[in-house]
Amino acid sequence: MTAKKSRWFVEVFLDGSTVRFWNGFEAITFDGETFDPLGDRFSPPDRVRLQSNLDSETIKLAFDSSRQTDNSDTLGALLDSNLRRRQIRLRNVYYTTSPDDGDVISDTYGRIRSTPDTISPGGEPQLDVEIESGSLVYLERRMQTRSPVNQKEAFPDDKGFDLAKVLEGQVLAWRTKTVKSGTVEVSATETDDYFARKLAIGEFATEGTFVAHFTGKQQKKNWFRVFAIADCRIEELNKVWINGNLQVNGALTHGVRTLVRLPNDKNENRCWITFYDGRHDQSADSELVTYASEWTSSHRLRGVAYVVIEHQWDDDLPEAFDYKFAGKGARFYDRRKDSTAGGTGSHRLDDPTTWEYSTNRMVVADHYRQGIRIMPSGAVIAFEVRPVYSPLMSK
Numbered sequence: 001m002t003a004k005k006s007r008w009f010v011e012v013f014l015d016g017s018t019v020r021f022w023n024g025f026e027a028i029t030f031d032g033e034t035f036d037p038l039g040d041r042f043s044p045p046d047r048v049r050l051q052s053n054l055d056s057e058t059i060k061l062a063f064d065s066s067r068q069t070d071n072s073d074t075l076g077a078l079l080d081s082n083l084r085r086r087q088i089r090l091r092n093v094y095y096t097t098s099p100d101d102g103d104v105i106s107d108t109y110g111r112i113r114s115t116p117d118t119i120s121p122g123g124e125p126q127l128d129v130e131i132e133s134g135s136l137v138y139l140e141r142r143m144q145t146r147s148p149v150n151q152k153e154a155f156p157d158d159k160g161f162d163l164a165k166v167l168e169g170q171v172l173a174w175r176t177k178t179v180k181s182g183t184v185e186v187s188a189t190e191t192d193d194y195f196a197r198k199l200a201i202g203e204f205a206t207e208g209t210f211v212a213h214f215t216g217k218q219q220k221k222n223w224f225r226v227f228a229i230a231d232c233r234i235e236e237l238n239k240v241w242i243n244g245n246l247q248v249n250g251a252l253t254h255g256v257r258t259l260v261r262l263p264n265d266k267n268e269n270r271c272w273i274t275f276y277d278g279r280h281d282q283s284a285d286s287e288l289v290t291y292a293s294e295w296t297s298s299h300r301l302r303g304v305a306y307v308v309i310e311h312q313w314d315d316d317l318p319e320a321f322d323y324k325f326a327g328k329g330a331r332f333y334d335r336r337k338d339s340t341a342g343g344t345g346s347h348r349l350d351d352p353t354t355w356e357y358s359t360n361r362m363v364v365a366d367h368y369r370q371g372i373r374i375m376p377s378g379a380v381i382a383f384e385v386r387p388v389y390s391p392l393m394s395k
Contacts, residue, residue, distance in 0.1 A: 004096050006105070008044035009035055010061070011089040012078065012112070021074045030099040031340055036074040040064070045090070059090070059110060059131040083112045088131055091341075104342030107335060109349070109370035145194035146209060146228055146304075154374065160301030163212040163294055164194070172215045174223045175313040184319055186223060188213055197231035199372065200305070200329030202359040204230070205239075207324055211306060212299075214292035221313040224292060226285075227323065230305040232372065233278040235328035235357035237307070240273060242323055248273065251327075257287060257310075264316045271311055278305035280352070280375045303374040331355035332367040351376050 009030055012019040022028060022035040023042045029035075043062040063075055089109050095102020110131040144150055148162045169190040173183050188210050195209040208227030215223050229237070240248035240260070247260050252275040260271040276282050285308050288295040311321065333355050337345030347354045352373055358364065 004094055004102075006092065006094050007099065008042075009091045009093060009099065010042075010044075012083065013087040013089075019074060019078060028099065030093070038063070038074060041075060044092070059108075061090075061131070086112045088112055090131075104340070107338075107341040144197045144231075146197055146211075146231070147194040150194075150197070151301075151304075155300070155302045157298055158300050158302050159296065159298045160304065161194075161211065162299070164210060167212050167214075167294075168210065172213065172223075173220050174215045174319075176220050184313070186213070186215070186319070195228075199232050199368075200230040200234055200327075201364055202329055203326070204329045205324060205326040206230070207322070208307070211301070212292075212295065214288070214294065216291040222291070223311045223313075224288060225309045225311075225321075226288070226306060227309070227325070228301070228304050228306045229325050230278060230329065231303065232305065232330040232374070233280075233303070233352065234305045234330060235277075237275045237277070237305070237325060237327040239326040240307075240323065241325075242271070243318060243321055247271075254279070255282070262317060265314065266316065268314070269312070270314050270317060271309070273310075274308040276301065276304075276306050276308075278303055328357055330357075330372075332358045332363050333370075334358060334360070334363045335366065349373070 007022055007024055009022045010020070011033075020033055020035045021038045021042065022030070023038060023040075023044055024035075025037050025039040027034055027037055041064045043064075045059050045061060063078070087109060088111070089107070091107045092105040093099045093102045094105050112131055146161055146164070148159070148164075151158050151161045168188050171185050171187045174186045175184045191210075198206075200206070206229050208229045211226040211228050213223065213225045236251040238249070238251045239246060240252075242260070242262065245263060247262065248258075252258055252273065254275060254277045257272050257274045259269055260273055261267075262271050265271070274285055274287065276285070280303055282300060282302060284295065284297045284299045287310065288299070288308060289297055307325065309321075309323065311317075331352070333349045334343075334345075334347050335341045335349075336343040337347040337356075338349070339345060340348070347356075349367075349370060350373060353376060
């Protein structure tokens with residue numbers, strides 16, 4: 001009977017290239033990629049433990065750097081690279097003949113924290129690589145915000161948050177034709193700073209945060225308001241309260257302008273809501289592009305779930321509105337459903353289109369630690385958003 005082997009496969013993601021190696025003694029192909037052999041020059045970790053909380057965990061790799069003479073060698077490439085804060089993936093595979101046919105015992109992503117190169121009396125030179133689990137990136141002191149600079153870190157051409165501070169507090173004329181009284185004016189509340197980004201987990205409810213507002217169409221009778229509700233793609237928005245009344249009680253469709261009935265609207269069309277679920281490739285709202293000159297095709301709010309609410313003036317309706325939005329939050333990667341990570345199914349960590357809505361604490365924490373990707377291929381890892389748990393997550 002052929003004995004099974006336990007081997008470690010490591011990928012270090014550098015600028016424009018990826019270094020791949022394993023603790024075997026000849027080059028091998030695994031998951032469609034070639035891994036260079038480091039043999040006993042690489043000491044893998046004893047284990048990688050998974051937790052259901054977001055505490056950052058340290059993993060240590062050790063390399064024998066005494067035999068490093070060729071900078072084109074795999075270990076030479078590592079020694080010559082700036083490794084701090086680089087993303088790294090470690091997979092432990094248990095197999096007989098081919099790793100592709102084996103079992104993935106653990107598969108985790110992290111960030112390299114430090115790389116001390118040490119030598120002790122009577123010992124060999126050793127390069128240590130200390131890795132923090134991916135949650136470190138999201139638990140750092142620097143809060144990520146719904147701001148123009150932060151949005152452009154992921155999407156350089158996206159102007160979605162450019163107008164938030166410009167329009168805060170600005171008084172707009174809403175309905176200019178004099179009928180029973182003069183011109184009506186509306187304004188947005190001012191705040192001292194940008195709001196923190198938030199990851200909606202499980203069932204959620206939020207008042208959202210102000211992004212922009214405009215008045216337009218004939219006699220400026222229509223008031224458009226834009227609110228961000230989550231900094232991730234969410235499963236659905238299914239409830240909307242307007243002035244305390246539940247006016248939407250069913251899932252809205254992404255990108256579809258939906259008529260909403262309001263009390264005392266005499267069954268006349270006076271309110272519409274357009275919901276965007278936060279997908280990475282969503283386009284700018286066409287109604288705003290057409291009727292709000294400041295809002296262009298570059299105002300896409302990619303990776304942000306948001307709503308556009310449009311009110312048409314009516315003497316029988318209020319002149320001020322407040323809102324609350326509720327639904328099902330983020331979709332998550334579940335390694336149990338990934339056939340390349342020891343599970344069964346089509347989930348892939350670097351492809352958000354394969355993820356599913358989940359309230360499983362272990363699934364959420366595991367995904368969060370490894371980094372929230374918002375684009376296929378993992379080219380963009382989401383901002384340091386703050387996780388917001390729902391009551392479901394505490395059960």
